[in-house]
Amino acid sequence: MANSASGDSVVDRVVRVIAAFPEGVLDLPLSELAARAQLPLTTAHRLVRQLAAHGLLELGAGGSVRFGLRLWELVNRNSPTLALREAAVPFMEDINQVLNQNVNLAVLDGWDALFVERLSRRGSAVNRAQIAGRMPVHVSSAGIALMAGQPPEVQAEYLRQFHDPALKLAPEELRTLLRESAGNGFAQLAGVVDPDTWGIAVPVRDPRNRTVAALGVVVPLMDVRLQALVPALQTAARGIGRQLNTGREPNAGTSGTSFRSAEFV
Amino acid sequence: MANSASGDSVVDRVVRVIAAFPEGVLDLPLSELAARAQLPLTTAHRLVRQLAAHGLLELGAGGSVRFGLRLWELVNRNSPTLALREAAVPFMEDINQVLNQNVNLAVLDGWDALFVERLSRRGSAVNRAQIAGRMPVHVSSAGIALMAGQPPEVQAEYLRQFHDPALKLAPEELRTLLRESAGNGFAQLAGVVDPDTWGIAVPVRDPRNRTVAALGVVVPLMDVRLQALVPALQTAARGIGRQLNTGREPNAGTSGTSFRSAEFV
Numbered sequence: 395m396a397n398s399a400s401g402d403s404v405v406d407r408v409v410r411v412i413a414a415f416p417e418g419v420l421d422l423p424l425s426e427l428a429a430r431a432q433l434p435l436t437t438a439h440r441l442v443r444q445l446a447a448h449g450l451l452e453l454g455a456g457g458s459v460r461f462g463l464r465l466w467e468l469v470n471r472n473s474p475t476l477a478l479r480e481a482a483v484p485f486m487e488d489i490n491q492v493l494n495q496n497v498n499l500a501v502l503d504g505w506d507a508l509f510v511e512r513l514s515r516r517g518s519a520v521n522r523a524q525i526a527g528r529m530p531v532h533v534s535s536a537g538i539a540l541m542a543g544q545p546p547e548v549q550a551e552y553l554r555q556f557h558d559p560a561l562k563l564a565p566e567e568l569r570t571l572l573r574e575s576a577g578n579g580f581a582q583l584a585g586v587v588d589p590d591t592w593g594i595a596v597p598v599r600d601p602r603n604r605t606v607a608a609l610g611v612v613v614p615l616m617d618v619r620l621q622a623l624v625p626a627l628q629t630a631a632r633g634i635g636r637q638l639n640t641g642r643e644p645n646a647g648t649s650g651t652s653f654r655s656a657e658f659v
Numbered sequence: 660m661a662n663s664a665s666g667d668s669v670v671d672r673v674v675r676v677i678a679a680f681p682e683g684v685l686d687l688p689l690s691e692l693a694a695r696a697q698l699p700l701t702t703a704h705r706l707v708r709q710l711a712a713h714g715l716l717e718l719g720a721g722g723s724v725r726f727g728l729r730l731w732e733l734v735n736r737n738s739p740t741l742a743l744r745e746a747a748v749p750f751m752e753d754i755n756q757v758l759n760q761n762v763n764l765a766v767l768d769g770w771d772a773l774f775v776e777r778l779s780r781r782g783s784a785v786n787r788a789q790i791a792g793r794m795p796v797h798v799s800s801a802g803i804a805l806m807a808g809q810p811p812e813v814q815a816e817y818l819r820q821f822h823d824p825a826l827k828l829a830p831e832e833l834r835t836l837l838r839e840s841a842g843n844g845f846a847q848l849a850g851v852v853d854p855d856t857w858g859i860a861v862p863v864r865d866p867r868n869r870t871v872a873a874l875g876v877v878v879p880l881m882d883v884r885l886q887a888l889v890p891a892l893q894t895a896a897r898g899i900g901r902q903l904n905t906g907r908e909p910n911a912g913t914s915g916t917s918f919r920s921a922e923f924v
Contacts, residue, residue: 448678463766466738476791487752
């Protein structure tokens with residue numbers, strides 16, 4: 395393996411190039427890509443050309459770089475996330491129709507809710523959950539629903555490291571929120587991200603009763619049809635859970651988050 | 660750049676590892692991954708460990724390898740495909756509801772239709788189009804609709820290399836099919852992939868009138884509501900086209916396919 399003077403490998407540098415794109419940015423000038431990846435321009439250019447030769451990146455005439463269709467294809471045709479999504483989408487469409495709301499699906503990754511699917515409806519409330527976007531657990535109802543379903547030792551670890559002075563949310567309040575969410579079978583957060591909306595989310599459990607995803611809607615603050623929303627979400631979540639294959643043991647994993655991402659197989 | 664005895668670079672080998680997963684396979688034993696990537700087991704293991712350290716792959720306890728959530732996230736949050744998908748999904752939901760059919764969205768990549776989105780409906784006809792799956796142009800209505808909208812020189816190049824003796828489809832018949840599809844504003848193929856279904860697809864054109872995608876449905880062979888299906892699809896396709904941003908020039912590109920994939924920005 396070739397290591398640079400700073401000790402990083404080619405693999406590290408390839409990953410830095412791919413990870414250099416800020417969320418939602420489709421095109422990045424090569425010079426900015428190099429700066430963000432903390433690589434010399436010539437190194438970045440060489441890596442981009444090599445990745446472009448395989449169709450994983452595309453290098454435009456103006457020197458801008460974007461992800462190639464081939465990379466999208468390779469990742470999506472073999473993604474565990476896609477299997478979860480395929481199971482969930484028909485039920486998400488049902489919610490979308492029956493409740494006339496945006497509906498989203500999230501998994502836990504580290505201490506974030508990572509949104510893996512969203513169906514929108516024209517005219518429904520603003521939903522900040524972008525596909526492949528993240529929100530910290532404590533500011534999203536999906537995050538709370540996901541964390542409330544984790545084993546006690548994971549919740550304890552989460553609460554131990556929790557720190558968000560800007561929100562004035564004490565770990566003790568967060569602990570209460572998680573306990574209530576687990577008891578009620580749904581999580582509800584008002585106005586943390588967008589002051590005019592509620593987020594409501596329920597856990598999706600696989601046949602082994604592990605919480606593997608959260609199904610949620612975002613509704614206007616004045617919409618108080620909670621009693622109708624929650625059972626509909628819970629019904630859809632049970633339908634999704636039944637579709638999930640449980641044939642595979644969770645990964646022992648090599649990274650700290652694998653016990654979470656391996657759970658939704 | 661470190662090159663092995665066979666002259667391939669680390670980047671080449673990383674790409675071979677990622678591309679080694681057959682379509683739809685979520686878990687691959689490390690030994691099979693090494694064989695498919697044509698790498699010594701120790702090399703494959705080292706690359707997998709390095710990629711796993713960044714969360715791009717996950718290495719299970721039993722020695723099986725899968726794609727990491729982080730890789731899915733990085734690729735999807737910055738994908739041009741996602742921008743097309745975001746524009747299309749609300750209109751695809753409309754079709755799904757109004758026609759009560761599976762609906763799919765494809766882009767042209769090389770001489771294949773690459774399916775970037777699909778919405779299913781329980782009880783509708785079998786739709787073989789998997790997300791991130793491919794079909795050769797000549798066996799899918801989406802492929803015909805896409806190719807019929809390409810510049811004459813691209814169509815000529817396609818017809819020149821076309822060869823599929825098993826199907827007994829002469830290039831001249833294919834040329835007629837493309838011409839008719841362009842004239843009619845939709846493509847229709849019966850029974851090529853699945854003998855009990857029709858595929859019907861219409862082009863999605865961006866504001867510059869370039870064909871950037873195809874919107875299609877798969878219906879049972881006995882369903883002859885063509886006169887209702889085609890205008891609904893065309894209406895939805897125009898709606899999608901209006902949403903597409905045309906602010907960016909197509910890439911000059913470094914690969915042979917970039918003129919296609921760059922078009923749907």
